[in-house]
Amino acid sequence: MKKHSILFLLLIICGCFLIPSKSFAFQHGYESHSDFIYALARNELPVYISDYSEDLKTMLPKYSGVKVVGSSGSWYEIQYTSKKGTSNYGWITREEFQSNCLIYDGREKRPFANGTYHLSFYQNQNSSTFSTDSYHAYTDTLTYTFTYVGNNCYTIKKANEDKYLKSDILQESNPYINELWGTEKEAGTFRITRKGNYYIICDVNTKRILYENDSNLLEFTNNQNALWRLTRNKKAIEKGNLQVFVQFDPLWGKHHYGNETTQDTETNNFCTSGCGIFATVNAIYSLSGHFPDPYELAKYASDKRYRIEDCGTDSGLFKAAAEKFGYKYGFSYDGCGESFKELKQKLKAGDTAIVYLPGHYGTIVDYNAKKDKYLLMDPHYLPKRGTSSFGDWVSQKDLEEGALTTQMFFYYKAD
Numbered sequence: 426m427k428k429h430s431i432l433f434l435l436l437i438i439c440g441c442f443l444i445p446s447k448s449f450a451f452q453h454g455y456e457s458h459s460d461f462i463y464a465l466a467r468n469e470l471p472v473y474i475s476d477y478s479e480d481l482k483t484m485l486p487k488y489s490g491v492k493v494v495g496s497s498g499s500w501y502e503i504q505y506t507s508k509k510g511t512s513n514y515g516w517i518t519r520e521e522f523q524s525n526c527l528i529y530d531g532r533e534k535r536p537f538a539n540g541t542y543h544l545s546f547y548q549n550q551n552s553s554t555f556s557t558d559s560y561h562a563y564t565d566t567l568t569y570t571f572t573y574v575g576n577n578c579y580t581i582k583k584a585n586e587d588k589y590l591k592s593d594i595l596q597e598s599n600p601y602i603n604e605l606w607g608t609e610k611e612a613g614t615f616r617i618t619r620k621g622n623y624y625i626i627c628d629v630n631t632k633r634i635l636y637e638n639d640s641n642l643l644e645f646t647n648n649q650n651a652l653w654r655l656t657r658n659k660k661a662i663e664k665g666n667l668q669v670f671v672q673f674d675p676l677w678g679k680h681h682y683g684n685e686t687t688q689d690t691e692t693n694n695f696c697t698s699g700c701g702i703f704a705t706v707n708a709i710y711s712l713s714g715h716f717p718d719p720y721e722l723a724k725y726a727s728d729k730r731y732r733i734e735d736c737g738t739d740s741g742l743f744k745a746a747a748e749k750f751g752y753k754y755g756f757s758y759d760g761c762g763e764s765f766k767e768l769k770q771k772l773k774a775g776d777t778a779i780v781y782l783p784g785h786y787g788t789i790v791d792y793n794a795k796k797d798k799y800l801l802m803d804p805h806y807l808p809k810r811g812t813s814s815f816g817d818w819v820s821q822k823d824l825e826e827g828a829l830t831t832q833m834f835f836y837y838k839a840d
Contacts, residue, residue: 450583458530461492492504501518527806530671530815536715536757544655545567547653581613588607615628640781666714669803701710702723712756713840725745757838761834762834782830
């Protein structure tokens with residue numbers, strides 16, 4: 426791997442690493458600032474031994490993921506996963522990549538976006554058995570700022586103060602002394618994972634859980650039923666938070682979507698039919714900051730017959746999903762409509778909107794009054810729409826004609 430990193434660094438310095446030309450018609454909503462290009466193979470993809478040989482190394486199956494790590498002339502060097510699960514390297518032609526691959530934002534998926542959240546502590550009073558119905562809030566809301574550091578881990582800072590939560594020291598300390606908080610250099614690292622509607626905040630070193638005692642002071646415990654609920658009152662569309670989750674991501678692109686007896690993953694999958702699911706994912710994440718489980722949403726859509734086989738998703742899912750998962754992910758349904766005037770008002774008030782396009786769903790998460798443009802997130806870009814996997818600033822005129830003609834907006838608000 427070292428030689429590939431060095432090669433890639435040299436290519437960057439020499440300006441030889443070229444991002445494929447695509448028919449994108451709009452200004453991107455953001456840049457991922459990734460060192461690599463991530464893509465999905467729409468069809469079988471021939472991989473060669475080197476950039477100077479026509480000797481075939483393998484044929485990657487349809488829906489395989491590839492990562493471009495370097496380039497040489499008309500070739501790209503890629504990293505891919507073999508059938509045995511090992512990481513391998515090979516070469517593909519630039520022409521093949523441009524015609525057969527879909528680019529996406531390959532950054533790590535976070536449990537929730539960076540930013541300031543209100544925390545409420547919850548604990549099970551009835552038993553050691555987990556049940557979300559038996560949990561209730563103990564104290565008033567606390568406010569902290571979370572910054573993602575990778576692998577589901579965050580640093581935690583007091584809002585409006587330069588005081589960071591330090592790592593657990595694994596001893597019976599005096600909680601009345603403010604020794605849990607320190608400088609940025611002293612900041613601890615905490616793995617945060619979901620448990621039902623709530624989160625567990627765990628110190629990565631001691632594996633103990635953040636807890637609030639009867640005196641409303643923070644400490645660490647071994648109690649696995651010490652949970653937290655995170656909510657925010659500002660959309661998660663700050664610089665660095667924007668991320669488009671696409672239905673063709675290799676992580677889930679081939680996942681079967683539907684309840685039919687014969688599960689045909691070649692046609693009825695997220696990649697072909699999941700725009701409604703991922704328009705919902707993007708609307709929730711950009712609103713409340715929480716990453717909703719797309720498998721959970723898809724199962725619910727199928728079970729409740731919002732899944733239209735061989736087609737897509739019925740729009741009735743959007744209201745139903747808010748009623749089912751609103752508390753878990755911090756959002757609620759805020760009506761629907763066709764008016765652009767209402768769209769502007771809702772976006773300014775803090776809403777996000779799922780938008781119905783011709784045969785497709787997307788998400789509008791922001792409006793820039795100075796540019797008089799909307800930030801559209803397309804979960805599956807196509808040349809006819811001129812969109813990308815990195816959000817696109819589009820005008821009202823763009824949304825009133827062609828493949829982006831809007832027919833209805835479905836609104837979510839933070840809850």
